[in-house]
Amino acid sequence: MNDLDERLTRAGEQFRSAAERAPSLDAMLDGATRPRHWTRVILPVAASVVAVAGVAIAVPLARSSGHGHRAAPTAAARPSGPPGSHYLGDETWSEPVLDATHPNIVYVNAEQTGAQGSWGSACTTTPVARIISQTPDAVTIAVGKYAKPLPPPPPGSENACSDMDLGPKQLTIVLGQPLGRRVMIDATDGATRPVLDPASVLKLGYLPAGYTQRGISWGDKGSAVRSYQGPGSSLSVTVGPASLNRSMGHIIKRTTVRGHPATVSSDFIPGFEQDILIAWSEDATHAATLYQMSDYSTTHPALSVAELIRVAQSLR
Amino acid sequence: MPAPAAAVTRRTAEDREAFADWIRPHWDGLAQLARRLAPPAEWEDVLQEALSAAWRKRGQFDEQRGTARNWLLAIVADQARKGRRRMRWLSRVADDAYEDEPADPDLDRAVAQLAMRQRTAVVLHYYLGLPVADVAAVMSCAPGTVKSTLSDARTQLRRALGEDYR
Numbered sequence: 001m002n003d004l005d006e007r008l009t010r011a012g013e014q015f016r017s018a019a020e021r022a023p024s025l026d027a028m029l030d031g032a033t034r035p036r037h038w039t040r041v042i043l044p045v046a047a048s049v050v051a052v053a054g055v056a057i058a059v060p061l062a063r064s065s066g067h068g069h070r071a072a073p074t075a076a077a078r079p080s081g082p083p084g085s086h087y088l089g090d091e092t093w094s095e096p097v098l099d100a101t102h103p104n105i106v107y108v109n110a111e112q113t114g115a116q117g118s119w120g121s122a123c124t125t126t127p128v129a130r131i132i133s134q135t136p137d138a139v140t141i142a143v144g145k146y147a148k149p150l151p152p153p154p155p156g157s158e159n160a161c162s163d164m165d166l167g168p169k170q171l172t173i174v175l176g177q178p179l180g181r182r183v184m185i186d187a188t189d190g191a192t193r194p195v196l197d198p199a200s201v202l203k204l205g206y207l208p209a210g211y212t213q214r215g216i217s218w219g220d221k222g223s224a225v226r227s228y229q230g231p232g233s234s235l236s237v238t239v240g241p242a243s244l245n246r247s248m249g250h251i252i253k254r255t256t257v258r259g260h261p262a263t264v265s266s267d268f269i270p271g272f273e274q275d276i277l278i279a280w281s282e283d284a285t286h287a288a289t290l291y292q293m294s295d296y297s298t299t300h301p302a303l304s305v306a307e308l309i310r311v312a313q314s315l316r
Numbered sequence: 317m318p319a320p321a322a323a324v325t326r327r328t329a330e331d332r333e334a335f336a337d338w339i340r341p342h343w344d345g346l347a348q349l350a351r352r353l354a355p356p357a358e359w360e361d362v363l364q365e366a367l368s369a370a371w372r373k374r375g376q377f378d379e380q381r382g383t384a385r386n387w388l389l390a391i392v393a394d395q396a397r398k399g400r401r402r403m404r405w406l407s408r409v410a411d412d413a414y415e416d417e418p419a420d421p422d423l424d425r426a427v428a429q430l431a432m433r434q435r436t437a438v439v440l441h442y443y444l445g446l447p448v449a450d451v452a453a454v455m456s457c458a459p460g461t462v463k464s465t466l467s468d469a470r471t472q473l474r475r476a477l478g479e480d481y482r
Binding site: 014 | 332335336339340343344346347348352360363364367368371419420423424438442443444445460463464467468470471473474477
């Protein structure tokens with residue numbers, strides 16, 4: 001266990017042992033079981049509608065490199081949504097990724113929560129993407145948000161939604177022509193969203209038996225992540241800023257990957273197999289990593305360090 | 317035979333008592349999670365709203381899909397997330413400080429500055445002492461995702477705390 005783990009564990013033990021006073025359950029239950037009025041819905045709903053802005057981070061890996069261009073927001077035509085639902089307005093979208101084999105298909109992420117519900121709660125909504133315009137220079141996309149009406153409340157209670165989903169939904173956009181060098185613009189705020197091109201992300205030339213590619217997505221700080229799943233672990237190849245070249249808890253070995261010095265390190269979570277990170281710098285501004293996360297739910301072993309290095313050295 | 321309105325009221329009171337008995341063993345943990353995840357001025361509101369949501373959704377709880385504790389913690393985490401969104405947009409009140417003096421203020425400050433998913437995983441795992449499998453149940457994701465989230469969080473914490481990276 002390293003210093004940070006010890007510090008976190010100690011802080012947690014102190015937190016649990018400090019008998020801080022919890023509010024009275026009975027008093028709070030009075031408020032919880034009292035029927036409420038829909039007029040209280042307005043403020044949190046309005047706030048959550050606007051609080052879904054995605055953050056676009058420009059990276060050299062993106063096909064549309066994103067110059068921070070901000071066009072005037074486009075007035076979007078009112079779209080049609082799923083049957084029985086009503087339109088709640090447009091929301092921002094984020095993290096566009098070009099399809100690996102179809103150059104006219106782009107995937108974007110949009111939130112599914114926050115536009116309808118009772119006080120302090122929100123229902124799942126359905127985001128629907130639509131193309132506002134396609135020009136030789138740009139494609140403008142809007143995402144509308146839709147929700148179905150709530151059923152009438154039962155006696156002595158109130159409607160609620162079982163929204164527990166913390167993640168966004170990926171939407172598919174089929175363009176009339178390949179995206180090419182065109183930029184993608186969000187109609188909601190007029191901002192350009194850099195598009196991740198799978199061709200720009202390193203790919204494994206050697207895959208151990210049972211491992212398959214899963215997909216490509218944006219990672220933290222404008223990085224790109226290519227994922228693989230195997231019987232005993234998952235692998236992710238990340239390419240991005242120079243700060244990616246780091247090590248985890250302790251260094252196991254030093255090696256060479258793609259002609260660059262690389263470190264092999266491992267982290268530790270009590271009760272679980274160690275995860276392994278291989279990291280190196282591609283150039284002065286870019287770095288890459290291969291991360292193996294062991295799968296605790298299977299008895300199949302994760303890849304050995306030697307095998308993982310072999311996998312890393314096959315990256316092209 | 318009581319009038320229909322009186323019967324509904326009585327049923328609600330009986331439901332309420334059963335609900336209180338069901339919640340009570342988990343109440344301190346729910347309060348602890350709200351205290352750690354929500355802005356200091358809002359954590360009791362978050363707890364109240366989570367309790368309201370749990371009351372309204374109680375018919376949806378399915379013990380075949382998980383424990384009551386994890387279901388309730390998930391509701392608190394969800395309410396805290398929404399509360400932080402509201403705070404960010406309505407008032408931009410600083411949320412990186414706590415009312416009570418923590419045992420390790422530097423660490424607490426660093427944890428408070430983590431992204432919400434990372435912070436949720438760290439608080440559930442380290443502060444509430446949940447195993448990774450339970451954290452995954454609360455966060456509705458795979459245990460592997462929790463592990464990578466914790467790993468990313470620790471990387472962020474090391475940076476924030478200035479620990480050597482070797």
